[in-house]
Amino acid sequence: MADTLPHFDYPASLQEFAVNDAEYLRQHPEYNVLCTGVIVFNKEGKLLLVQRAADEKAFPNLWEIPGGKVDDTDETLLHAAVRELKEETGLTATRVLRKVADFTFHDGRPSRPITWQKLIFEVEVEDLNVTLDPVEHQQYLFASEDEVTNDLVGDVKLVYISPPNKNVKLEAFRLQKEAMPS
Secondary structure, three states: HHHOOOOOEHHHHHHHHOOOOOHHHHHOOOOOEEEEEEEEOOOOOEEEEEEEEEOOOOOOEEEEEEEEEOOOOOEEEEEEEHHHHHHHHHHOEEEEEEEEEEEEEEEEEEEEEEEEEEEEEEEOOOOOOOOOOOOOOOEEEEEEHHHHHHHHEEHHHHHHHHOOHHHHHHHHHHHHHHHHHH
16 A cells, blocks of 8 residues: 555655665664554644554554554555554545654563564644544544543543553644644
8 A cells, every 4th residue: 555645745854764664674673673653633732542443452442543563565664654544544644744752662472572663753634534444443532632641531531552652642742832833
């Protein structure tokens, strides 16, 4: 799907991520696998969150931002983020604004650990007509900073995969405020 993505823009500050996974991993041998996360805000400044499907093997029913593993067919890491957003939500990114955060996690056997790096980017989208892939996600919502902080949107309790997953969302709000004209 990477070669069918519509054109999107990104600033020169993201040039480091305009390489494919093999090149990035060559430059960063401390990582074995890459994945992306995508931050999308609506006009009210609320963050898009998606709930993993109930029958997902890994982390069913937990809340996250859209994203996933970088494929070897992705032209660049930025393309991977844009592709994952499209696959999981139906949203079309028009611009990658900034890198919000990154964190690492481990899996695999203790004798052969695998180190993942998750790169999180904020994007602008054409519109906010979310269409979830039901195999991966069961519902979505937009949450304010206070709602993310308090892990509650209305009567929906937000439970994340790990503390870094929540911290990324709070960092996205911080950067969004910083970027707003005074």
